[in-house]
Amino acid sequence: MPSIKVAILGFGTVGEGVYRILQEKREEIKKSTGFTVDVVSILVKDKAKERMPIKGAQITDNIQEILNNPEIDVVFEAIVGEEPAYTYLSDAIEKGCHIITANKTMFAKHGPALLKHAEFRDVQVGFEATTAGGVPIIRTVTNLLAGDRVKRIQGILNGTSNFILTKMRDEGSSFKQALSAAQQNGYAEADPTDDVSGTDAFRKLMILSSLAFGRQPDWEDVPVLGIDHLEPDEILDASKGDLRYRHVADIWKDEKGKLQAAVGPVLIGADHPLFGIDGVDNAVIVNTEYLGQLTLVGPGAGMYPTGSAMVADLLHVIRQHEAILVPN
Amino acid sequence: MPSIKVAILGFGTVGEGVYRILQEKREEIKKSTGFTVDVVSILVKDKAKERMPIKGAQITDNIQEILNNPEIDVVFEAIVGEEPAYTYLSDAIEKGCHIITANKTMFAKHGPALLKHAEFRDVQVGFEATTAGGVPIIRTVTNLLAGDRVKRIQGILNGTSNFILTKMRDEGSSFKQALSAAQQNGYAEADPTDDVSGTDAFRKLMILSSLAFGRQPDWEDVPVLGIDHLEPDEILDASKGDLRYRHVADIWKDEKGKLQAAVGPVLIGADHPLFGIDGVDNAVIVNTEYLGQLTLVGPGAGMYPTGSAMVADLLHVIRQHEAILVPN
Known part of the structure; x- marks a missing residue:
């Protein structure tokens, strides 16, 4: 079974929602897309903070560990504020990752540039969750x-x-x-x-x-x-x-x-x-x-509505890039 | 410029809406998809009936002229009632055409069978217009x-x-x-x-x-x-x-x-x-x-809302089958 490796930047309400849905819907996603989705890395500010148990994913406070991991196909971003989110996503696109963001402050200003950059690198940008939460x-x-x-x-x-x-x-x-x-x-x-x-x-x-x-x-x-x-x-x-x-x-x-x-x-x-x-x-x-x-x-807004909007973006990326993702 | 050839079965309000939108949006569709869309055949009950001027498309009352035309990629169906619509669409799928229907009476009963048939023949079925008109x-x-x-x-x-x-x-x-x-x-x-x-x-x-x-x-x-x-x-x-x-x-x-x-x-x-x-x-x-x-x-309901739902289905078919359609 081919696998899609994802990273989540930011593990507040929205990041946690994405993680939970990907765990809970693992089998359904496998069945409907033919891919397993594995969260391999989560970027947090404070590694020592107490949080829900995470299985199989690296918890890191160093963005380079994610950007330098050539396995990662898709980067979810659920940080607040323009920077460092924009720089992180720009770097992720440069590495050939698809990006999915919920960050409206960043995207209102830098969305057009990210979309151009992504087109040039032939990757997708999901931004459903930036606007009106769960409303598609x-x-x-x-x-x-x-x-x-x-x-x-x-x-x-x-x-x-x-x-x-x-x-x-x-x-x-x-x-x-x-x-x-x-x-x-x-x-x-x-x-x-x-x-x-x-x-x-x-x-x-x-x-x-x-x-x-x-x-x-x-x-x-x-x-x-x-x-x-x-x-x-x-x-x-x-x-x-x-x-x-x-x-x-x-x-x-x-x-x-x-x-x-x-x-x-x-x-x-x-x-x-x-x-x-x-x-x-x-x-x-x-x-x-x-x-x-x-x-x-x-x-x-909300953990599950916003998280589900981001997961819907992921499934759209998978459908669009099935042929490209298969060799993984 | 690659071209997609379509037929329209039935030329009442909805069929005419599809035709009008495809003419009016010809350049936009070309620009956004890279394909021109040409209506090559329209199936009517009464060839003698007065109707809007049609350029470049054959008007026929014989479904075989459409089914036997190997050029046709997509069949729009806007007939009323179960039959002969179901048989026509079933035959179109068998010939390898994608189908897009607005026919709720037919689709409520035969939709599941058409979808199975289409899956087997690797073609798409668009049925947005069967339910709630222009509401996607x-x-x-x-x-x-x-x-x-x-x-x-x-x-x-x-x-x-x-x-x-x-x-x-x-x-x-x-x-x-x-x-x-x-x-x-x-x-x-x-x-x-x-x-x-x-x-x-x-x-x-x-x-x-x-x-x-x-x-x-x-x-x-x-x-x-x-x-x-x-x-x-x-x-x-x-x-x-x-x-x-x-x-x-x-x-x-x-x-x-x-x-x-x-x-x-x-x-x-x-x-x-x-x-x-x-x-x-x-x-x-x-x-x-x-x-x-x-x-x-x-x-x-309405000519343009329902027609636009069917054209949206067509554009979805084009995006899904770009690779398959290109050789045309």
Whole structure:
């Protein structure tokens, strides 16, 4: 049975999710693809930290041990922040590895360069998990693009903000109270700035822009607002008028073909597909020339949803490169 | 430039949609796949009927002229009803053609046999357009299955029924009034029996069952109800209690691993993802082990949505068989 050797960079929630799914689904993956998938190396910051038992994989804090291992076919990356993630992945591509990333901060900025580099080295880049967690928006847009044309993408791309807005509406809480509930539920980081300022949703929108339109607008030209300035009264008043605040990231081509984008809270009515999306869910609406309007709704984060998006990318890599991988 | 030769069986709304998209997107498809796609033959019932101008393709009422043409790589089928569609596609597979169908009546019953046959002959079967029109539910479930496990699928799979239920609720119309509005808008056939009796939704559910669970329940064991018995009073009373009738097709595995299915009107509350789906849209909810719950919403029918689903299948065939198709 041919084997695919993978490394996981970063072993937080997402990295652990990938590891668990690959263990739990080992037999199914073998059956459906004809390959066994073996995790041979895991890159961690602190080797001494207590973690779940790992069988058969080397735990290392030295990226060179992974990059210098010629056996490795695929590198999963689940680190936070631009660097050193970008350099690691760039080096992995140079060594001929396929890469699969969940790192939106890095990919919003360096995704286009990584994709070019990967094309040159004839390897694949999976980035489903960078945007909207378990919602397969990257694969769906990729498929649509083949014979259709995307005109606009709008979405709730930050589950933390959506949870807070839902809480403020349902319970009349202040922003601070709702944020602390989100933190208690594990839906917000200790430093929630990127989530509540709109920055996180903006990054995901830029990833979608590159995919759907082949380019990104100038970042400085995009107005980005968060939800941190909203008062409970504004939200309750909207409710009375059957309107709801949603934090929406929006990108479209105007009549002149120029890319326009905006990120911020928007008042929407009951007829809008985003009206009913409560809690930590993400939702993406895609408007195309032929299909019309398609809406996808699902979990925006979480160990298993995000991990399963990365494993789905791996299986796509396997199917695309069956012929190349077999000799291993 | 290598060329892919296709035939279209049936030139009603859907067949014409495929033809139009292939003409309009000729350059884009060439650019993205490296292949030109040429429609070389179109099978019609009545050659004398007036239709849009067709360039470069033979119009025939004789299927043998298509089956005996060794040039043809892919057969699109957009005929209505089980036969002769099944025989035509079976013969096309036997000749080594890839097939792409929108025919749910035929595929619910004969899909499993066609898929086996196609596997044996090493050709592909595209059937995205059989279920939920432009909503890419077949591709999405196929991708999910690779590394995840489907537990349940529920959906609004018949746009006509959903339009009628929406109209009855919004305007207090009787079933008959709403049906005739649907017919005037082109949303219902002259004979709407299959749509309003639940049969159409049932067939699509059986197609999803084969895909997601590898088998179908005994058809006789599945309770199938339509919307034709609902009274306006029942619908208005439900509205007052913030409930809505939706026509839902539902399939799941029970605790013993037995497939259970049901098709019929269901009262749902505002928290349910199907609550807000009005008009002719279709919606499908997929519950899986890892991803959790994913909802897709989009147009359930129409020339361009359905045609674009079939063209997406073609592009998938091209990507899968690039190596095989090149020598043409």
